[in-house]
Amino acid sequence: MQKMLQQVMTKPKEIVFEEVDIPAIGDDDVLVKIKMIGICGSDIHVYHGTHPFTKYPVTQGHEVSGKVAKVGKNVKSVKPGDKVTIEPQVRCGRCYPCRHGKYNLCEELKVMGFQTTGTASEYFKAPEINVTRLPDEMDYKRGAMIEPLAVAVHAVKRVGDVEGLRISVIGAGPIGNLVAQTAKALGADVMLSDISDYRLELGRKGGIEHVYNTKEMDYNDALLDCFGPDKADVIYDCAGNDITMNSAIRSARKGSTIILVAVYAGMANVDLAVLNDHELDLNTTMMYRHEDYVTAIELASEGKINLEALQSNVFPFKDYLKAYQFIDQNKETSMKVLIDVEA
Numbered sequence: 001m002q003k004m005l006q007q008v009m010t011k012p013k014e015i016v017f018e019e020v021d022i023p024a025i026g027d028d029d030v031l032v033k034i035k036m037i038g039i040c041g042s043d044i045h046v047y048h049g050t051h052p053f054t055k056y057p058v059t060q061g062h063e064v065s066g067k068v069a070k071v072g073k074n075v076k077s078v079k080p081g082d083k084v085t086i087e088p089q090v091r092c093g094r095c096y097p098c099r100h101g102k103y104n105l106c107e108e109l110k111v112m113g114f115q116t117t118g119t120a121s122e123y124f125k126a127p128e129i130n131v132t133r134l135p136d137e138m139d140y141k142r143g144a145m146i147e148p149l150a151v152a153v154h155a156v157k158r159v160g161d162v163e164g165l166r167i168s169v170i171g172a173g174p175i176g177n178l179v180a181q182t183a184k185a186l187g188a189d190v191m192l193s194d195i196s197d198y199r200l201e202l203g204r205k206g207g208i209e210h211v212y213n214t215k216e217m218d219y220n221d222a223l224l225d226c227f228g229p230d231k232a233d234v235i236y237d238c239a240g241n242d243i244t245m246n247s248a249i250r251s252a253r254k255g256s257t258i259i260l261v262a263v264y265a266g267m268a269n270v271d272l273a274v275l276n277d278h279e280l281d282l283n284t285t286m287m288y289r290h291e292d293y294v295t296a297i298e299l300a301s302e303g304k305i306n307l308e309a310l311q312s313n314v315f316p317f318k319d320y321l322k323a324y325q326f327i328d329q330n331k332e333t334s335m336k337v338l339i340d341v342e343a
Contacts, residue, residue, distance in 0.1 A: 007120035007320055010057045012049030015321045023125035030131045031070040032084060032124050036144040036314075037339040038063030039323060041173070042263070046114065047324045050265070054114045061120035061339075062088035062113040065134065065143030075128045083134040085146045086119060086126050087293060088112035104154075104287040111287075120320070122341060132293050135301050141314070141338055142300060145307045148336070149296040150288035152178035155261045156186060157292070158285050159234050163187030168223060168232040170248060171239030171262060172199035172211075174310050174335050179236050179261060181206045185304035191226040193219060194239075196332050205309040220251040231256070238262050245270045249280065257281040310335045316343035 001021040009015050025031045043060055045051035068082045078084055091098050091106035098106050110116045134143045156162055156179060165188045169180040172194035180192045180203060191210040192203040200211040212222035223231045231253040237244050240262025248258045249271050258280055275282055299305045312334045315323040320339060327334045 004122035005317070006059055006122075007061070007317070008057050008059050009046065012056075013047060013321075013324070015324075017318065020121070022123045025070060025072050025125050027072040027074045028128050029072045029125050030068055030075055030078060030084070030128055032066040032086065032119075032126060032131070033069045034061075034064060034066040034119055034122060034124055034341045035140040036065045037061045037120055037341060038144045038148065039327065039337045039339065040148060041175075043113070044324070044327060051114065058113070059117045059120050060113040061118035061124075062111060063144050063147040064088075064119040064124075065140040065146070066119075066124070066341075068131075069123060072128070077128060078131055078133050083136060083138060083140070083143060084131050085134055085143050085293070086112070086124065087130045087132060087288075087290065088118070088147070089130070089287065090116055102289070104289050120317075120339070120341075122317075132290065132297070134297065138297075138301065141311060142307045144338060145310070145336060146293060146296050146300065147288075148174055149178050149182070149300060149305060149307070150292040151175055151261075151285075152182040153295045153299070154288040154292040155179055155236060155259060155285040156182045156188075157295075158259055158283060159257060161186075162234070165189070165233040166227045166230070167191070168193065168226075168235045170194075170219070170235065170237050170244045172196065172203050173238065175261060176236075176238030177203055177206055177208075177310055177335075178305070179238055180208045181305050182299065183236075184208060185299050189227075191222070191232065193222055198333055199335075202309050202335065206306040214247075219247040223251055233257070234259065236261050240264050242269050249275050249278075249282075252278065252280055254278040255280070257283060259283045259285055261285055312337050314338045314340050314343075317341045 090110040091103040092108040095107035112118045167188040168191045184190045192208045193212040195215045235248045238261045
């Protein structure tokens, strides 16, 4: 059997590389030569040992792009040489959500890189159902960012058609910036807030005109300044802490909608009395489905999303650990750090 290198996080803050067999594929599988991998906030939780649903050792990698090396005899949607990305959800296909088209909510959901083997290896075998073709003109760095963009697309679509809506996005990290760009691309009037001027400037580079540093201006005042007394129709919390959620609840227009996008680190302490009294709809969003990938690829291909503005640094495969150390040392200014598997 031919061999390949595979990344393994043996415990928090410890990464080794093992030589393993290149996986053999079945009739419905695709073998992908991995090109680029993105590191996301959830990966960082694994690195720090704070992810509640990941055990060690684990091979990471769920934001990914690559080239098809081989396909099984039943595979029709891609062929060798195609650029692709991989949807990292492993679902059962039997539970109620799966049977009703909501496999992102599968009762037995596993995610590559967390509860099952991720893509951080030179080759990766995936079922055809998890593989989505990328346009030939899309480079591998942008291709690896389709996954987080799909998160944003799914979040924005949680309220249906956003054209003409006034939308406030709290938190200008990678996901917050992508939610803001996606909402604008789909026709909304968008306001982006954060406490980091650096991240807000990236929002401007992504085409968001209304940006507010809420260290300098109270969030409620920012809403009024941007949208007037009617405030926002929808508030997206992409920061995910008690401060931001309580700001959203206490500042939202009565009868409007708040959507939690960020993953809370623990139990929340938020003002449900105001939520109730103001008849606010508090909603959530979980990952994505294939149609969100399709929309994400369309938006990126049409130039409606600026993915390059959010790319920070690229590290060679063997420097995976250095990539995490860089993120820890540059928390405010590191956005999307990428791993070049072939470097």
